[in-house]
Amino acid sequence: MSQEVITYPGLDRPEAFTQEELGWRPWLQGPEEQTLSERQYDGLVDRSRAKNDYFRLLALDPDILGARTRTDKDIFYNATEGLPRAERELAAAAASRLNGCVFCASVHSRFASHYSDRHDDIQRLLDGGVETDLGTRWNAIVAAAVALSKTPSQLGPGHIADLERAGLDTLSISDVIHGSSFFNWANRLMLSLGEPEAPKRS
Template sequence: MTEVRDVESAARPTGFTQDQLDWVPWVEPIALADADETQRPLLAGQRGESPYFRLLARNAEVLTHRSANDKDIFYSREGLGRAERELAATVTSRFNGCEYCASVHSRFTSQLSRRDEDVQRLLDEGVTVRIDERWDAIIDFAVALAAQPPRPAHAELHRLRALGVDDTEIHDLVLSIASFSWANRLMLSLGEPEVPGACGA
């Protein structure tokens, strides 16, 4: 049974959601049983079940660097709290139209911040939503940097600093936004989200 399905057969989500989505690649990922000794360690655990990671494993060097960057950006114990790193990833994904990434990182944002309703408002209303002073400043900074081409963010940077966000925390925001500006475009060009269980094999 192939994992690559016709574009028209996928049951696309009808909007941005915190529900878990599947992801359907348009290029055949490697089968876990066919992974070589370089690819196999990169697919340990649940990653081996993911068509996305098995597709990226076709270029093991790129996946190695991508995984290291992800760990450094989102799991560092210093600097910005992880909830706001995830918020920046959610905003970037919402702005770029990546429903899959937005679903994953909005769930993390909700779990870590315990602000499910605010996160859902961001998904429903988009990046013009107004929530509170600090989250609004993060949202506007993320949108400025995620734009193509990126917009000058002098005013947004000043707002963050006025709210007590220090340079290390701003650096963490920049990394999160940059990482997902890249990740969104990669996912959007390699496949599409799918509602779990909505399509037959």
């Protein structure tokens, strides 16, 4: 079934990567909240996500959305072992910065700042790009995320060795790999379905 593409001629688009909270506008019409079926709510996992344009659009395929949402939640909220939450968010922010997903970068950079208390370093990543020097450990995480985001085969033994030298154990390295890979895919999905909106100023 074909759908008409929605355009936003007067949309206030963000001019740069930011840690501010952004809006997001879909290019395709998703279901309205009041029309969602129980199967679609099951796909959302968290019913409050029904108020989000992006997740309602993905609810057009609730089974895939359910798998996507559970994977996303496991990556960021199941952090009692392996990579700390701040560095999971860092890897997602780095992938988003490389891929040009301004909306995803804003979300994950904000969380990385919150959990690491390194707001200025995160802002330097957004401003300067993925080559920004953030110190040995964070450089190794960003480099691995970037390699995976360019194409998975670019991640090589040197990246793993750098992560090990930076103090990451096997489980933490696995978190870097899986979190970065997932967000590389998530960025590209979001980039194909809509665009960010700058925060409204009072």
